[in-house]
Every structure is written in C-alpha cells, then in structure tokens.
Amino acid sequence: MQRLLRKKANSIFTPSYIYDKSLIVNNLSFLQRKFAPCNADIFFAVKANTSLSVLKIIKELGAGAEVVSQGEVFISLKAGFKPEKILYNNIARKEEEVLYAIKRGVLYFNFESVDQAILLERCAKKIRRKIKVFVRINLGIFPDTHPHLSTGSPRSKFGITFDELKNNMSIIKKFKFAKLIGIHSHIGSQILKPAPFVKGVKKVEEVLVFLKREGFDITHLNLGGGFGVPYHPDEKQLDFKPIVNAYKNLYKKYGVKIFLEPGRFIVANAGFILTRVISVKQRNGIPLYIVDAGMTENPRPALYEAYHHINLLFGKKGRKFKVRVAGPLCENSDEFGVYHLPELKIGDLLLIHNCGAYTRTMASNYNGRLLPPEYLFDGKFRIIREKQRFENLIENEKY
Ligand SMILES: Cc1ncc(COP(=O)(O)O)c(C=O)c1O
Structure with a gap:
C-alpha cells in the first residue's frame, strides 16, 4: 500500500485516515480460522471502528456486530448486519434505548446489574417479543493492560459480581421474555498475554456450573474481545494457542456456542x-x-x-x-x-x-x-x- x-x-x-482492506480481511479470517475448533462466532466490536465501508467488509466475511448504543445499532443496520447478528451490550441502558433495539429485531442483550436485567424483561414484555440475554460477570481479574482498559478487575464498574448474581436468582428465574441463555465476560482490551484469558475461562466455568445447577439452560458463552496488537515494534504478537485450547475445552465439555467480540485485533x-x-x-x-x-x-x-x-x-x-x-x-x-x-x-x-x-x-x-x-x-x-x-x-x- x-x-x-x-x-x-x-x-x-x-x-x-487510510484503511487497507486486505489487512482487515486477513485479521478477521485469521481469527475465524483460529477459533473454528471452538464452535465460535465472531461479532465485531463496532466501537473500535464505525466506518460503514469497514463494517461492510467485516459483515461480508460473515461476522456479526457487537454494539453498545442506539447509535451503533443504527449504524450496524445501515451497514447491512442482520438484527439477529447484533449483540447489544452495555453497562446500563435507558428504556427507550432497549425498545429501539428490540423493535428493530435485535435478539441478544447483556445485563450487568439486576435493575438492568429487570429493564430488559420489562421492555421485551412491553412489545411482547422474546429476547436472549447474557449476564456479564465481573471476573475480578487483572489483565495486565492499561488501567483504563482493565474492565475485568474487581474495582472496575463493569459486570455484576458472582455473589450479587447468586443473591438475585429468584428474580431472573421469573422472567418470561428475557431468557437467560448465556454468560458474558470481557476482562479488558489490548491484552498481549494469553494467561488472563485462560484464567477468565476458569471463572466463567464456575458461573456456568452454578447456573446450570440452578436450572438455567445456558447454551451460549460470550467470552468478549480484548486480543491485543503490537503497537510498539518491540512488542510480540499474542500467542492464541492457550486461549483457543481453553475455549475449545469449554465448548467440548458443555456443548455451548462460543461468541467472541474482538474489535481492535480486526482493524487496528x-x-x-x-x-x-x-x-x-x-x-x-x-x-x-x-x-x-x-x-x-x-x-x-x-x-x-x-x-x-x-x-x-x-x-x-x-x-x-x-x-x-x-x-x-x-x-x-x-x-x-x-x-x-x-x-x-x-x-x-x-x-x-x-x-x-x-x-x-x-x-x-x-x-x-x-x-x-x-x-x-x-x-x-x-x-x-x-x-x-x-x-x-x-x-x-x-x-
Ligand atoms: C464489552 C466489550 N466487548 C468487546 C470489546 C472490544 O475489545 P477489543 O477491541 O479490545 O477487542 C470491548 C472494548 O473494550 C468491550 O467493552
């Protein structure tokens, strides 16, 4: 170029800004190949880049979109993503934001607090449409990245703690429209070592076992994004092997569908x-x-x-x-x-x-x-x- x-x-x-299409294609194809043995679907974290032309390249390669706002729902639909290939996550949303997405057919949502879980159920009930939800757990992991990017650490505002989830089972069990089908984790961004990802999987497994015991049919695990890229010439590429092995074991053991939502790795x-x-x-x-x-x-x-x-x-x-x-x-x-x-x-x-x-x-x-x-x-x-x-x-x- x-x-x-x-x-x-x-x-x-x-x-x-200049984007090299061949690099976007290479990066996404690389991830799709690497994670194929894990029964994984990739949802591009649109917050990394919202250019319609970039999104179209990604959509054409079969990926979905992970969004965090009404605006990103709007842009992703404009880029041609099918609403059932959009994951709408966020720490907190207002009713109109959730309704906007459900009305447009968005299927997957996460929640990171009990009040947000209740909000999802209320909105889905209001327009009598069933949605599939993931609970985002704060795994309490320090992923060895910049503190601003360390979203899985115990002090971070993101995710619900395992204890809080345990204490609110009776509320979530009553939901008729927002069906809990999965666990979501995203420990941080720009992580260049495999260890935090592997550690995260162990914690997700604990939550999975607990929720199954509680009677939930957990069919999906969204293990987030966070795959780092070498910005500095001295930095090394992330070693994906241990991550793929850990995700693959989880899929093999529990037969779950794995979702991943990388952003940076695909476009940086x-x-x-x-x-x-x-x-x-x-x-x-x-x-x-x-x-x-x-x-x-x-x-x-x-x-x-x-x-x-x-x-x-x-x-x-x-x-x-x-x-x-x-x-x-x-x-x-x-x-x-x-x-x-x-x-x-x-x-x-x-x-x-x-x-x-x-x-x-x-x-x-x-x-x-x-x-x-x-x-x-x-x-x-x-x-x-x-x-x-x-x-x-x-x-x-x-x-
Ligand atoms: C919930 C969630 N998923 C996915 C991502 C994408 O992360 P990355 O671009 O590091 O892959 C982020 C970004 O921080 C995020 O907050």
Whole structure:
C-alpha cells in the first residue's frame, strides 16, 4: 500500500485516515480460522471502528456486530448486519434505548446489574417479543493492560459480581421474555498475554456450573474481545494457542456456542493516519515536529499514553535523531511521543501506524477542527468519507 500511496500522495488530503482492506480481511479470517475448533462466532466490536465501508467488509466475511448504543445499532443496520447478528451490550441502558433495539429485531442483550436485567424483561414484555440475554460477570481479574482498559478487575464498574448474581436468582428465574441463555465476560482490551484469558475461562466455568445447577439452560458463552496488537515494534504478537485450547475445552465439555467480540485485533493495524509536518522547532536541544494530525484524530496517546509507530512516507537516508512529534492542538497532552527519525522539514509526509481502532470513533471537533476524510485502499485509494465542512461545526444549533 505504501508504494502506491507514494505515487498518489499529492491527491490525498492530510490529515486523513487510510484503511487497507486486505489487512482487515486477513485479521478477521485469521481469527475465524483460529477459533473454528471452538464452535465460535465472531461479532465485531463496532466501537473500535464505525466506518460503514469497514463494517461492510467485516459483515461480508460473515461476522456479526457487537454494539453498545442506539447509535451503533443504527449504524450496524445501515451497514447491512442482520438484527439477529447484533449483540447489544452495555453497562446500563435507558428504556427507550432497549425498545429501539428490540423493535428493530435485535435478539441478544447483556445485563450487568439486576435493575438492568429487570429493564430488559420489562421492555421485551412491553412489545411482547422474546429476547436472549447474557449476564456479564465481573471476573475480578487483572489483565495486565492499561488501567483504563482493565474492565475485568474487581474495582472496575463493569459486570455484576458472582455473589450479587447468586443473591438475585429468584428474580431472573421469573422472567418470561428475557431468557437467560448465556454468560458474558470481557476482562479488558489490548491484552498481549494469553494467561488472563485462560484464567477468565476458569471463572466463567464456575458461573456456568452454578447456573446450570440452578436450572438455567445456558447454551451460549460470550467470552468478549480484548486480543491485543503490537503497537510498539518491540512488542510480540499474542500467542492464541492457550486461549483457543481453553475455549475449545469449554465448548467440548458443555456443548455451548462460543461468541467472541474482538474489535481492535480486526482493524487496528489496518488503519493509518497520513499527516504532514507543519512546523519545526527545538525544545531542550531536541527537534520538535508539529504535524497536522493530533488528539482530535487519534486521542489514544493523550488518553492512554499509547505508542503509535511513525514512519516517513518518502524515506530519507542519513542519521536519525531523537525527536518529539506533537499535534497542533492547544493541549500539552496532544503529543505522539519521542521517536528516532531523520531530520524533517515542513511538508514532509508521515504515516502513523495502527490507527484503525479507537481513533475515528474517539475523534472530536475540539479546537474547531473538522473530522478528516477517510480512504479505503483495495488496490486503489477510494474516498469513503469526505472531510467535514465548517457548517457541520454548528449544525443543530439554534442561534
Ligand atoms: C464489552 C466489550 N466487548 C468487546 C470489546 C472490544 O475489545 P477489543 O477491541 O479490545 O477487542 C470491548 C472494548 O473494550 C468491550 O467493552
């Protein structure tokens, strides 16, 4: 892709997102192959990337969609996902949000508290449509990732504790419309070691045995997403073997259908941000390059101190220097980090890697900036979203 991008560089706007279709296809096919022995279905976590063009690629490969809001239900349906291939999860929803999804045929929901379980039953009853529900358990596991991404830890707000579930069995047993068919767990995101996943499976099994003993016909386990990707060149790929073995054992032992809901793994490395150096100065003897992309296009460095590899689109020979690369926004945290790069000048094009997940979906108009255009590379560069216009900055305002 980079070779062809060099040829086309003059016709591509900066900053912009560029997605390489072949990488999305490879990543999803890889997961589908790996987890085939586990009787697993994959539901793409739409929060990672909501581009319709990206979603369509994923849908065409047979995956479903995991969503967390009415808006994501809307987008997924627009992308062509069948409503019965949509999982609607969230820590808490309002009645209108649940009704919106049920009315459109969404079948699977999770709950993470007793009041939310009751809400699901009430909504399903209201429109007399049966839905299938999963209980999300807080497994109390530290998955060895950034604290903001550690959703399975005991202090995290996510999931219901096993004890709380045990104490509320009588309520859930009475449900007639929201049938409990599965257990849901998602211990965190960007996990690069298999051990926390394997540990999680043991805990899920405990809950499964308990619920079966209580008389529930648990036919599904949603074991979440969280598969990490190497952002830094020194990081190693996640070893899937122990995870596949653990999930496979669960399927073989209990005959359950396994659901997985990865986001990052499918799209992260397929997305790039093309950006241009717009100012050069020195800070404490180190070159500081200001580029035209920043935390509005990729908030991950500011939010998680995340590293994103950067290379020059047109390579330069010669010495590399320790440099800082920062965005143009009025925030100190708007900085990509410290890199080793050749001397740069204004106008040089840089490619920021691993920008396919949790970038465009977390992007903002902060500082009055316009959301950038997006391109899909499928042998050719196709524009899949135009750059926003100034009018978009004030639409819906009454003044
Ligand atoms: C419930 C749930 N499922 C799936 C995901 C996707 O995680 P990832 O993109 O790390 O695979 C998330 C993201 O944090 C999540 O909260």
